[in-house]
Each structure stands twice: as structure tokens, then as C-alpha cells.
Amino acid sequence: MTSEGMNPGTTRPGGRTARVRSAVLRAAGDALAEHGLAGLDLADVARRAEVGRTTVYRRWGTPANLVADLLADMAEQSLPRAETGTLLGDLRANARLVRRTLADPRQGALFKAVIAAATGDEQAAAALHRFYDARVTEWEPCARQAVERGELPEGTDTREVIRAVSAPLYYRLLTTDQPLDEATADRAAEAAAAAARAGVFV
Amino acid sequence: MTSEGMNPGTTRPGGRTARVRSAVLRAAGDALAEHGLAGLDLADVARRAEVGRTTVYRRWGTPANLVADLLADMAEQSLPRAETGTLLGDLRANARLVRRTLADPRQGALFKAVIAAATGDEQAAAALHRFYDARVTEWEPCARQAVERGELPEGTDTREVIRAVSAPLYYRLLTTDQPLDEATADRAAEAAAAAARAGVFV
DNA sequence: CCGTTAACGGGACTTCTGTTCCGTTAAGAT
DNA sequence: ATCTTAACGGAACAGAAGTCCCGTTAACGG
Numbered sequence: 478m479t480s481e482g483m484n485p486g487t488t489r490p491g492g493r494t495a496r497v498r499s500a501v502l503r504a505a506g507d508a509l510a511e512h513g514l515a516g517l518d519l520a521d522v523a524r525r526a527e528v529g530r531t532t533v534y535r536r537w538g539t540p541a542n543l544v545a546d547l548l549a550d551m552a553e554q555s556l557p558r559a560e561t562g563t564l565l566g567d568l569r570a571n572a573r574l575v576r577r578t579l580a581d582p583r584q585g586a587l588f589k590a591v592i593a594a595a596t597g598d599e600q601a602a603a604a605l606h607r608f609y610d611a612r613v614t615e616w617e618p619c620a621r622q623a624v625e626r627g628e629l630p631e632g633t634d635t636r637e638v639i640r641a642v643s644a645p646l647y648y649r650l651l652t653t654d655q656p657l658d659e660a661t662a663d664r665a666a667e668a669a670a671a672a673a674r675a676g677v678f679v
Numbered sequence: 680m681t682s683e684g685m686n687p688g689t690t691r692p693g694g695r696t697a698r699v700r701s702a703v704l705r706a707a708g709d710a711l712a713e714h715g716l717a718g719l720d721l722a723d724v725a726r727r728a729e730v731g732r733t734t735v736y737r738r739w740g741t742p743a744n745l746v747a748d749l750l751a752d753m754a755e756q757s758l759p760r761a762e763t764g765t766l767l768g769d770l771r772a773n774a775r776l777v778r779r780t781l782a783d784p785r786q787g788a789l790f791k792a793v794i795a796a797a798t799g800d801e802q803a804a805a806a807l808h809r810f811y812d813a814r815v816t817e818w819e820p821c822a823r824q825a826v827e828r829g830e831l832p833e834g835t836d837t838r839e840v841i842r843a844v845s846a847p848l849y850y851r852l853l854t855t856d857q858p859l860d861e862a863t864a865d866r867a868a869e870a871a872a873a874a875a876r877a878g879v880f881v
Numbered sequence: 882c883c884g885t886t887a888a889c890g891g892g893a894c895t896t897c898t899g900t901t902c903c904g905t906t907a908a909g910a911t
Numbered sequence: 912a913t914c915t916t917a918a919c920g921g922a923a924c925a926g927a928a929g930t931c932c933c934g935t936t937a938a939c940g941g
Contacts, residue, residue, distance in 0.1 A: 513799030597715030648846035668874035
């Protein structure tokens with residue numbers, strides 16, 4: 478007796494199933510970047526992925542579920558952090574990386590869409606939080622090393638320092654029509670460094 | 680000859696038309712707060728507002744347009760700024776106000792939904808930008824007075840100081856599952872003040 | 882290599898979103 | 912107060928979104 482309440486893709490995850498998944502996720506990413514979350518039509522995704530319409534409905538069911546799976550996939554590819562030797566140097570490298578990602582037309586649109594999905598669905602939100610957790614974990618050592626070097630006060634919340642770098646960039650992307658240029662990124666890094674040095678994050 | 684390409688509500692904006700608009704916007708806000716953007720059904724909004732389904736489709740057409748109109752309405756009610764006499768005091772008051780708004784279940788959900796709408800529609804995005812422009816304009820004098828008092832360096836971008844306060848709060852709301860407590864708000868205000876004093880925003 | 886059956890995919894079917902039509906109500910002008 | 916017609920609202924209609932059925936394909940175990 479095989480358990481019945483099992484969603485498809487779990488018993489035989491390899492071969493065709495894996496190919497379908499990656500094709501669908503790629504297609505979903507493209508569709509999101511082009512039309513945003515509101516324009517995400519599962520039938521359209523199936524067509525782009527050259528996969529049966531029924532398959533997409535069966536395995537993912539809703540746009541939000543599809544986005545959640547896409548985020549789980551994105552969380553696996555982490556961007557390696559910098560090692561410049563100074564806190565400001567490392568934070569600036571991080572800020573510029575984030576800036577470049579958000580300013581890129583395809584990636585920027587994709588991130589916007591994914592955030593939109595997370596605002597309306599618990600599972601997508603959880604997936605998004607895991608994604609950013611992974612990113613912060615990758616870069617957190619920059620701040621920890623700064624504490625060890627004596628650049629930052631003992632007891633600093635190092636993860637919060639990393640988040641302080643990204644926050645203004647995302648805020649600008651979402652709430653203004655101002656461009657995300659490199660000067661903005663550098664300013665974000667400097668602001669985070671200044672606040673951290675002042676002991677705001679202890 | 681009356682011009683034909685005129686959308687409804689422009690020639691006779693008073694009386695019934697105005698009542699319909701405010702009822703629909705209120706209903707749209709409720710629906711957004713409850714089900715988020717994805718669950719925003721125009722038929723449902725019409726039912727809540729006790730208004731003809733056809734009317735909603737004719738005057739707004741899409742969820743994004745409805746959100747854009749809702750934002751235009753929200754932008755008119757601005758929250759009065761504080762006057763504590765010090766930069767940190769004013770920024771803290773602002774941070775706590777933003778925190779309270781975002782942490783409130785109804786308002787927080789509404790803001791999330793509205794941001795989601797803005798990520799996928801140009802008009803909604805423009806309306807959102809105007810909304811935040813209005814908010815920043817209301818609070819910008821706090822930073823300007825700090826410059827005049829000598830608390831901040833000459834040439835500081837005062838609007839950017841105000842934005843620096845909100846950014847971490849929105850970032851936390853969207854990308855983490857951590858609670859938006861008052862300590863977080865105070866930290867955001869202190870970080871912005873520290874960065875501004877260090878001359879990051881000149 | 883072969884057998885079992887998980888997962889896929891095409892097509893018919895159902896349900897719901899959004900449009901059109903047209904009669905009714907009331908805003909604004911005289 | 913009266914007239915014109917903008918705007919509303921119910922009902923019928925069209926089209927798309929999503930589900931179900933069932934035959935086909937291929938993953939995994941032996």
C-alpha cells in the first residue's frame with residue numbers, strides 16, 4: 478500500500494520529474510520578470526516550459542506555491558561574500574552586489590514579483606524569509622570579523638548590520654522612482670557602518 | 680457634443696458618484712487587509728460596498744487601478760509630524776508611528792497589499808511614490824531643523840534622512856518573520872541619526 | 882532487462898471572472 | 912421645478928481559469 482495523500486514529485490523525484498520542475502521554475506521566473514505576479518498565468522507557464530497544463534496545476538496549484546518553490550530554488554544558490562579586510566569595504570561590496578541585482582531589469586522585476594507574492598501568502602512568505610536568512614548568513618561573517626578586529630563594539634548584532642545595508646536599497650526600489658545607482662549603494666554601506674560603529678546594533 | 684472618451688465620475692463627481700467612490704474604496708481597503716492583493720476580487724468589493732458589480736468594473740476595471748485610487752485617497756490624509764526639539768527625538772517619534780502602523784494587523788496587511796500592487800502596475804507604483812513623497816515632505820522639516828540647529832552638517836539631504844528611518848522597518852516587515860517591536864523602531868531612529876551625524880547624507 | 886505504477890499530458894467539462902446591453906435613477910444646468 | 916443625460920445596476924452573455932478523466936510515458940526496484 479502506497480500512501481495516498483502524497484503530492485506528486487516526491488516518490489520519483491528524478492529524471493523527467495526533475496526536468497519538468499526546472500523547466501517550469503525557469504519559465505515561472507521569466508514570466509514573473511516580464512509580467513509581474515498579477516500576470517502570472519499557470520497555463521502560460523506550462524506553455525513556456527513545454528509541459529502539460531495539467532501537470533503545473535497538479536504540482537503547484539497556485540501562483541503563490543510556484544513562487545515559494547522558485548524561492549526555495551533561489552535560496553540554494555548563494556552569492557559568495559567579499560573579504561576586503563575592512564568593514565566598510567565588505568559592506569560596500571555587499572551593497573554594490575545587491576544594487577546590481579535590483580537594478581538589473583530581469584532580476585529587479587523578479588525580486589519585486591517575489592516580494593509581492595510573499596505579501597499575500599504564508600508559504601511564499603516563509604520561503605522568502607528563508608531566502609534572506611541564507612543571504613544574511615553568507616555575509617554575516619563580515620560584521621563578525623569587524624567585531625574581532627575591534628572595528629565594532631563587542632556584542633553587536635552582526636546579522637542586523639548586514640540587513641541595515643540592504644534595507645535602504647529595497648526601500649528605494651519599492652517606494653520611490655529614484656534610480657538605484659552606485660552612489661546610493663555606497664551611501665547605504667556607509668550609513669550601516671556608521672550606525673554599527675556608533676553602537677546602535679548592540 | 681459631449682466628449683466621448685471621458686471616464687465615468689468626471690462630469691458629475693458629486694452626490695451618488697462620490698458616495699459610491701468612498702464606499703468602494705473603503706470596501707477595497709477591507710478586502711485588501713483581509714485577503715491581500717491576490718484575493719482582491721472586484722465582484723467581492725462591489726458586494727461589500729453594496730454597489731453594482733458593473734459600476735466597479737466600469738470605473739476601475741482592474742485591481743491595480745482600484746489600489747491606485749485608494750492610494751491617492753490615502754495620500755490626502757497626512758500624519759502630523761512631531762516637534763520634540765532634538766533630531767533623535769523627532770526621528771524616534773516618526774519611527775514609532777511607522778512601527779505602530781505596520782504592526783497593526785489591518786494597516787500592516789493593507790500596506791503590504793498596496794506595495795504588492797505597486798510592484799506590478801505602473802500607475803499603482805506612481806500613486807505609491809506620491810504617497811511616500813507626501814509622507815516624507817511632512818516629516819522632512821525635522822531633519823532640516825536639525826541642520827539649522829547645527830546637529831547635522833550643512834548640505835545634508837534631509838529627505839533621505841527621513842527615508843533612512845522607515846527603510847529598516849519596511850525591510851524587516853517584508854523579508855523576515857521577526858516582530859516589529861518598539862525597540863526595533865528606536866534602533867531604526869538611532870541608526871538614521873548616527874549616519875546623518877556622521878555626514879553620510881551630504 | 883522487465884514489471885509496476887508514479888507522474889505526465891491531451892481533451893472534455895465546470896466554474897467563475899469580466900463584458901455588453903439596456904432600462905432606471907439622480908446630478909447638475911437652466 | 913423641469914429637462915437632459917451622466918452614472919448606476921440587474922441580467923444575459925462570452926471567454927478564460929481551473930478541474931477531472933483516462934490513456935500514455937518513463938522512473939525506480941528487483
